[in-house]
Amino acid sequence: MQDTETQSNGLKREHAMTVPAADLAAKMNEKLEAARETVQLKGFRKGKTPLPLLKKMFGKSLMGEVVQEAVDAAVRAHFEKTGDRPAIQPDIRITNENFDEGDDLNLSLTYEVLPEIPETDFSVIKLERLVVEVEDSAVDEALANLAENVKDFAPREEGEAAQNGDQVVIDFVGKLDGEPFEGGAAEDYPLVLGSGAFIPGFEEQIVGAKAGDEIEVKVAFPENYGAENLAGKDAVFEVKVKEVRAPQAAAIDDELAKKFGVEDLETLKSQLRERLGEEFKGAARALLKRKLLDALDEMVKFDLPPTLVEQEAQQIAHQLWHEEHPEVQGHDHPEIEVTDEHRKLAERRVRLGLLLAELGRRNEIEVTEQELNQAIFNQARQYPGQEKAFFDFVRQNPQALQQIRAPLFEDKVVDYVLELTQIEDKTVTKDELQKALEALEQD
Template identity: 40%
Template sequence: MQIVETLNEGLKRGYTLTIKAKDIEARVEGEIRKVAPQMRMPGFRPGKVPANLVRKMHGEALQADALNSSIQEGVQSLVAKEKLRPAMSPSVELVDGYAHGKDAELKVELEVLPDVPTPKVDGLKLERLTVEADEAAIDASVLQLANQQKTYEDAPKGHKAALGDLVVIDFVGKIDGVEFDGGKGEGASIELGSGRMIPGFEEGMIGVTANQEKTITVTFPADYSVDYLKGKEATFDLVINDVRVAKEPKADDDFAKSLGLEGLEQLRGLFKGQIEQELNNLTRTHMKRRLLDQLASSHDFEVPPSMVEAEFEQIWKQLEHEASHDADPEAALKEMEAEKEDYRAIAVRRVRLGLLLSEIGREHKIEISSAEMSRLIQQAAQQYDPKDRQRFVEWIQQDAMASAQLRAPLYEDKVVDFLFSKAEITDRVVTRAELEAAIEADEDEGHVHGPGCGHDHHDHAPKAKKAAAKKPAAAKAAEPAKEEKAAKPAVKKAAAPKAAKAGDEKPAAKKAPAKKAK
């Protein structure tokens, strides 16, 4: 195989590879020798089919397979020989297609990972905002749960139904005086003010009493789920069977025991632990952002455009999704377009910080153990139906990209924890409202965060950027790059027929199984 460098500009590299026809033919011959003993053909004893007949019947497929495997090995050899660290899968194109008996000439283009400067992990100073789980918050949580479990009792005679009461009714719905399908029910229990019914229905029952009959008029929403009812005015003939009032919720031992606990103190202890965990997560979120801010401000280096583009596309798709649910989608999209370059700058910084965290992890030998990876896989598998879980596990184990995506958040957390251990941290006790306000201030200033991302003065933009704040960064990059895995080429459509398989790593049957419906 001959290698000629055609481009070496910044992080971009280009090469032409020439694979000799005799090498491809040698692969074909090897495959024929391998499959011939396994073939069965009328008129020949098992394993005695002549090689020339095997070639005649399967030569085209064997030729394509030989070409594909030659391409893969050629690109991997190029990566190893030139000591390249691809940022994304190399692009591979057959020059002028491929003809049997001819040398295969490949055009290979890729971007390499930059040489990341030695990360500065000393001298980090962070403030940890902490909040204590106070008794009032615990009491409020217990009472809220009690309210959610409320029970009802018959209202006093003559009681007029009010918001919060439970009304038991029979009803018949009509449009233009004619009953419609699905508009009839008996013994329906409706909590007034719950918002379960179409607008005007619950409001129309305020003031009714038990054993009363009433007709109300309502209009179905224009976006109602049943087409023939959309926007239609309807009447409902109601018979009020009963009106019930909610019992005063009591957060006491009896209530706790009704939940299967020993008593109120155990319930309070559970809520205390939950609240403490929530507060700890908020504290970590704020401190992690400040850590990433410091890293972003003290490191600057070139990043691969292909990684930036992939990250930007993820941000943009998330923003488009958010805009589609906005009250004025057209205006939201227009605002996004006006700030497009701001979002691209955020993508640049996300990728840079992802590479930086990766380098910190590599330099300090931070790794994900096989036991930790197994736990991650098993936890993720729980999102799937039992019959699909094993298939999911096999897919993760065989697909390098899927495995990296699953591993990345934990790896980043481990790198961040390492940096916390190196930082000088001062503690300050604040209220929950103050901590949440500090986090909200980050978002209002356009700090778009996610795994491997931080913010700097380029990140300031209007509120729309909050949408991207929830989107994990494409820099999955917190995980050190595995050059041997990144070297799988992606053959462009311009390549010869079947040669496109050269970039395939797994058969179609190994796609991720669909997650179970929730």
């Protein structure tokens, strides 16, 4: 096979390659010989069919396989010989205008190589790690939030009007054109005003009502309502308010703890303190990781594959556009312009991605099967009752598996680099940590 470099510009490479017709013919004969062992034609014993006859019958259909295998082998041999590592999928084209059997196969191979990434002394990087001690006030705040989440409702004073957030106990009958409709009535129904449990406009008309009031609530069912006989129809609900209850946070005591599956308040506090500690550590690590990546982005410079940057910029632009237009699904939207800001962000992502990947390769950092399985199990917990189905899906889906493996690999490489840097711990309050996080999000 002939292999001639026709372009070398920055990271871009282009080669012209030729696979001799004789090599193609030899590969074709190999396939025909293999086919002869299994094909039996009338008038010939099995395995004795003449090759010219087999070629006449199957040559055209086999030629596609021969060419594809020849192309694959040529490209594989090229990268083994050059040692180049392509940054993206190479562009491979057959350049023969009218390729036919007996012709040499001419190929054009175009790609961008991964850049040479310089060795870096990470020991010169100085970072600050925030450390937060879990104070009693943070535990008390967490307890208060738990109590609010399991709030009870207590009857309001006689004559007090219902407010948004109150629970009202009601009887109601819904009617279309003066006639009750199926499923439109209930007794002693506990409705929290503002919860959105009923169709739009219903709950708002109960606000201000008092126990004993009888109200006529007029609403319009949405056009896309699930029941076709009600969709888009105007309805009237005859509502009787039987009781108005105000929300009250649950008492912070042993009974509250039992609602969360622990035996007493002290145990609940201990669990909250531990959980908050882990949350603070996780937030502090996110900040530390961001500071490290910022430092690496400034320190380590090398050429970036233009196509890789452009693809990343397009993906960023597309993602940000959809975040600004959440109502639009899929790709049915105007063409999204890629700006210089998108490209700047893309350059950072590509640079850091290539750097971390190379550091992992050089230092033989890998995600173990145990680590990968544990991460899959952790995500599977989000789907109670379907954990095994989720696990099996991920293990059988290479793309889903890579989406879980990639952040694990990145974190292991980051941990490796952090071990080589100078880190100074700084004790801060929870509020100071929160401000640092907010500043990070705005950056």
